[in-house]
Amino acid sequence: MGCCNWRCGLITGAVFGALVAILGGVLIPVGDILIETVIEPGTTAYDNWAAAGVVVYRQFWFFDVQNPIEVLNYGTSPVVIERGPYTYKTRYLPKDNIMFNPNMTVSFVLPLGAIFEPSMSAGSEEDKITSLNLAVAGAYSLAPEQFHGLLETLIRMSNSSLFQRRTVKELLWGYHDPLLKSTLGLFAPYNGTFDGPYNVFTGKDDISKVGIIDRWKGEKLSFWNDPYCDMINGTDASAFAPGLDKKKPLYFFSSDICRSVSASYERSYSLKDIEVYRYGLLPSTLASPIDNPDNRCFCRNFKTTKNCTMAGVLDLSSCQEGRPIYMSLPHFLHGSPSLLTDVLGLSPNEEHHSTYLDVEPNTGFTLKFAKRIQVNMMYGPSDKITVLKKVKDYTIFPLVWMNEVRKQDNLAVCLLQMLLNQRLCSICAVSMFICNFFFLMLVVSATWSCLSISEN
Structure with missing residues (x-):
């Protein structure tokens, strides 16, 4: 009986561990997609937005x-x-005079040539x-x-x-x-002139507002x-x-x-x-x-x-x-x-x-x-x-x-393809999760039966 409880405990722990691991693998790439579209140094969106590529x-x-x-x-x-x-x-020419503001906006000018x-x-x-x-x-x-x-x-x-x-x-x-x-x-x-300055939302607090213009020429x-x-x-x-x-x-x-x-x-x-x-x-x-x-x-x-x-x-x-x-x-x-x-x-x-x-x-x-x-x-x-x-x-x-x-340019396209491939991986992970979910449910059912037998 003790042996069975020990085995059931291992199976139950494995089930929950697998679920947590799979869910983590799904949620992390989805979160990365949203992070990479925020206008903030280090993101794909910022590189695409600020540079002259x-x-x-x-x-x-x-x-x-x-x-x-x-x-x-x-x-x-x-x-x-x-x-x-x-x-x-x-x-x-890349955007100039880039300045991040406390109200989750970023200001800049567009040099013209x-x-x-x-x-x-x-x-x-x-x-x-x-x-x-x-x-x-x-x-x-x-x-x-x-x-x-x-x-x-x-x-x-x-x-x-x-x-x-x-x-x-x-x-x-x-x-x-x-x-x-x-x-x-x-x-x-x-x-030698410029367009702007512009004030746009970074999307850091609300991704639906990313890139939306708040002000042009300061007003x-x-x-x-x-x-x-x-x-x-x-x-x-x-x-x-x-x-x-x-x-x-x-x-x-x-x-x-x-x-x-x-x-x-x-x-x-x-x-x-x-x-x-x-x-x-x-x-x-x-x-x-x-x-x-x-x-x-x-x-x-x-x-x-x-x-x-x-x-x-x-x-x-x-x-x-x-x-x-x-x-x-x-x-x-x-x-x-x-x-x-x-x-x-x-x-x-x-x-x-x-x-x-x-x-x-x-x-x-x-x-x-x-x-x-x-x-x-x-x-x-x-x-x-x-x-x-x-x-x-x-x-x-x-x-x-x-x-x-x-x-x-080709570099920007490659970066975007990498980001989209990451999203594709998350979709695959979701599909794998669904398949594994049904398989694990079978394991859970077997575990429950094992526990029931142990109690009897």
Whole structure:
């Protein structure tokens, strides 16, 4: 009888020991997955977030005007052809001024720089483009009508016109303008500047908040004078909280357009042997307030938007230091039909002109994205400005569209695969636990029977 109790005790101890060991093997890898997605030195998320291992390129396509004389003399619609891409390596510098704060956020700035990549471009930076004159269009938009006579005098004295011919480099990064007697450029100044500072949550106290932007430039938004439009929602799109749900959209903030947007799940596919979810912007993102009432607070100019009935264009003047810049998707994708008749030669295409994110669902890391936006300016009729006397109506003119693409380097992909393999091991451990559980239950049953016999 004593021998049986001794054996039963050993069996019972072995059962509980095995259960503890198996449960430990399951729970530790699952915990590691969550730890590795926290923005904290030593984690995979931090290495992916802070360093410059991610390659980001900006590709530019310009709209070259084919009939500038006909537009000036007869008021015909501009005809454009697309020129590009002209590709630059950007965001090759790591985040700077990183500082962890007591409220579980981390602050930083994004240094900006651009290096021309000839091998990925259709020509050189010295290629010339006939495009809208930034100074003339800008001054026209900003000057009240009673000052158009003075503006006409300045235009004549500087020998300026509605269109100008400039190099790619000048249009992007700056040139000395004779009308305004200052440096103008679509992205000037750029090199040596920075975006931010940003404050984002680390996820250390709440993993669902990891990467979510708390503040930009030290404060909340105030561009749109509306609580809804001024909300900063989501991350910067480089990563999201782990464990994506296909039914829920992803929110991210873009400093290029000074607002937050959402992307919805479209499909799944394999990227370098890693399953990713593709998310894309909905057509309602830039819909007119008639079709999407949430966009009413983004409508700033009743004249250029035809009393807020125009779709596809976002007025950015309030967040671009007063510069009359209008953002859209390339070739006015999802825009009002009038945009494609006011300027001829555009061909919107969902495949080539939409924005998307490819996100690994378990970790929330973005492996690839294509952020596509178009920069436009406006000009319109004037009885006093000679170069605008033949213009019949307000025109949103496309200057350039940009495709910002991100691809992870091989080292980052390998690190992610190791993390996912660790998760796979935990899944295998769960499966083994289930199988072993039933086997151990048989052992427990035998142990119980043994104890029962001993007692009898």
